[in-house]
Amino acid sequence: MSDLAEIIARNEDQIRAEWIRDMSQMVQRADLMSKTELDEQSGELLKALTAGVKSGINIRDAGWTSTRELLEGISASRARQGFSPTEVATFVLSLKQPLFAAIRKEMGKTPDKLFDTVWAATELLDGLALVTTEAYAATREQLILRQQQELMELSTPVVKLWDGILALPIIGTLDSARTQVVMENLLQTVVATNSRFAIIDITGVPTVDTLVAQHLLKTITAARLMGAECIISGVRPQIAQTIVHLGINLEDVMTRANLSDAFALALQMSGRTVVRKAAPSESKGILAGPMNKQEN
Amino acid sequence: MSEPKRETMALQNSNDVVLARQKVRQWATELQFSLVDQTKLVTAASELARNTLDHGKGGSMTIEQTGIGGRQGLRLIFEDHGPGIPDIEMALKDGFTTGNGMGLGLGGSKRLVNEFSIESAPGKGTRITVARWK
Amino acid sequence: MERIPVLRMGSLLLITIQVDMHDKLALQLQDDVTNRIAEWGSKGVLIDISSLEIVDSFIGRMLANIAAMSRVLGAETVVVGMQPAVAITLVELGMSLPGVRTALSVEAGMELLYGAGAGFRTGSDDERAEA
Numbered sequence: 001m002s003d004l005a006e007i008i009a010r011n012e013d014q015i016r017a018e019w020i021r022d023m024s025q026m027v028q029r030a031d032l033m034s035k036t037e038l039d040e041q042s043g044e045l046l047k048a049l050t051a052g053v054k055s056g057i058n059i060r061d062a063g064w065t066s067t068r069e070l071l072e073g074i075s076a077s078r079a080r081q082g083f084s085p086t087e088v089a090t091f092v093l094s095l096k097q098p099l100f101a102a103i104r105k106e107m108g109k110t111p112d113k114l115f116d117t118v119w120a121a122t123e124l125l126d127g128l129a130l131v132t133t134e135a136y137a138a139t140r141e142q143l144i145l146r147q148q149q150e151l152m153e154l155s156t157p158v159v160k161l162w163d164g165i166l167a168l169p170i171i172g173t174l175d176s177a178r179t180q181v182v183m184e185n186l187l188q189t190v191v192a193t194n195s196r197f198a199i200i201d202i203t204g205v206p207t208v209d210t211l212v213a214q215h216l217l218k219t220i221t222a223a224r225l226m227g228a229e230c231i232i233s234g235v236r237p238q239i240a241q242t243i244v245h246l247g248i249n250l251e252d253v254m255t256r257a258n259l260s261d262a263f264a265l266a267l268q269m270s271g272r273t274v275v276r277k278a279a280p281s282e283s284k285g286i287l288a289g290p291m292n293k294q295e296n
Numbered sequence: 297m298s299e300p301k302r303e304t305m306a307l308q309n310s311n312d313v314v315l316a317r318q319k320v321r322q323w324a325t326e327l328q329f330s331l332v333d334q335t336k337l338v339t340a341a342s343e344l345a346r347n348t349l350d351h352g353k354g355g356s357m358t359i360e361q362t363g364i365g366g367r368q369g370l371r372l373i374f375e376d377h378g379p380g381i382p383d384i385e386m387a388l389k390d391g392f393t394t395g396n397g398m399g400l401g402l403g404g405s406k407r408l409v410n411e412f413s414i415e416s417a418p419g420k421g422t423r424i425t426v427a428r429w430k
Numbered sequence: 431m432e433r434i435p436v437l438r439m440g441s442l443l444l445i446t447i448q449v450d451m452h453d454k455l456a457l458q459l460q461d462d463v464t465n466r467i468a469e470w471g472s473k474g475v476l477i478d479i480s481s482l483e484i485v486d487s488f489i490g491r492m493l494a495n496i497a498a499m500s501r502v503l504g505a506e507t508v509v510v511g512m513q514p515a516v517a518i519t520l521v522e523l524g525m526s527l528p529g530v531r532t533a534l535s536v537e538a539g540m541e542l543l544y545g546a547g548a549g550f551r552t553g554s555d556d557e558r559a560e561a
Contacts, residue, residue, distance in 0.1 A: 313452060404522070
């Protein structure tokens with residue numbers, strides 16, 4: 001591999017110039033990247049490549065770590081900028097032609113050596129192109145995950161029912177990731193509104209299995225640590241049966257069949273009663289009372 | 297791109313445990329971890345640093361940035377040349393023993409991070425590596 | 431060595447933890463609280479941890495210990511102001527601190543210890559009735 005390293009070193013400027021020229025012809029993305037940036041990145045990669053080649057032929061080895069990370073960084077930033085996966089892989093693959101040209105120039109008279117070196121070079125670049133593709137995919141996945149997160153936050157609003165009483169109606173399935181978001185949101189709102197009671201309504205949760213129950217229990221425990229109490233409402237008959245069958249222990253948890261019962265409980269526990277006023281103005285009927293005064 | 301950033305500090309007394317917490321907090325803040333993720337990682341660091349000190353008789357903590365370009369995160373490595381952990385499986389089981397029990401707190405820390413690995417043997421010291429993604 | 435101040439308000443001990451505690455400081459606090467209860471015959475202990483961004487198993491055990499020791503000495507403890515991220519982390523760690531009473535704020539903590547009639551609450555319900 002030292003041959004390859006030397007060839008690259010000796011012809012660095014030419015290889016780079018041809019590479020950039022070939023790239024610009026194939027991929028016109030001046031809108032996303034300036035020529036200077038491209039120039040810089042190509043230069044960096046070429047240097048890293050040379051160093052890697054000197055260390056060995058297996059790109060999974062330690063000597064290639066900084067090159068891989070450089071590529072991963074370039075790929076990730078391009079993914080974020082909006083390049084397509086092909087465009088990103090082309091960045092590496094278009095290095096083949098100028099590299100092979102340089103190899104032929106130096107080894108043209110020794111066909112066996114030429115073949116071996118070209119083969120080594122192509123294996124190398126193919127491997128590196130795959131590295132970029134993987135990094136690209138990983139970055140897009142991260143983006144999707146983040147968007148999913150934002151969507152989750154939006155879909156579980158925390159509502160204030162009364163002073164110190166919050167309600168959290170959950171619609172849809174509760175998986176681990178969603179529970180995290182829901183939990184954080186709820187607890188933060190508890191602090192912000194100084195609410196001692198939080199009603200978690202699960203009418204809209206289709207199934208409650210052991211995992212979901214665990215998630216809910218974690219939320220309840222965390223709220224308790226902070227000084228707030230949770231009431232679970234909207235427990236449908238099927239869910240009640242499932243909970244008992246699964247042997248889930250809800251001894252320490254307050255539950256009610258529906259939200260209004262839970263609200264009544266929270267009111268009661270916070271020392272309040274709802275009282276019908278003795279004589280609302282309408283109780284005398286609309287014919288009597290203040291409305292009539294206008295006609296006098 | 298330069299070498300991944302890393303830093304090593306000694307864990308020789310209880311003040312160092314506080315310093316370790318602050319260092320991890322600093323790094324996590326720079327990398328813009330969410331508050332909850334930060335808290336989990338710093339708390340795990342506190343547990344493991346204390347462990348290195350109490351059980352491992354002192355050692356070191358190394359912080360390094362990982363996954364540059366891919367999924368970013370922080371890796372923490374706790375090393376000591378103490379007595380080692382004879383039964384790793386037991387140590388990972390839950391159950392904080394109050395008072396003067398072992399209370400290694402390893403099982404709990406494991407839940408606070410995304411990656412967790414232990415290398416340890418009696419007489420050979422201990423090396424615990426954990427990592428958390430952003 | 432610096433100590434966490436323990437303030438006395440009648441029969442109440444008020445402790446506000448604002449620093450990142452090292453282990454010795456935490457043990458010192460445990461000591462101080464029990465000594466003060468004995469010395470002043472305090473009946474209530476209020477620990478404000480709203481400034482604590484990290485509560486690990488050691489600090490958690492300290493809080494549980496203070497609550498337990500105080501109870502033995504005839505005083506009740508309330509821990510107030512735990513931050514959400516801290517609560518979430520403690521639960522994940524596996525610590526639920528049974529036997530430790532908690533409240534959302536110093537106000538709420540006082541109310542828990544001394545009852546609603548003690549006058550610490552602002553009457554937002556009253557405002558609504560007048561509306």
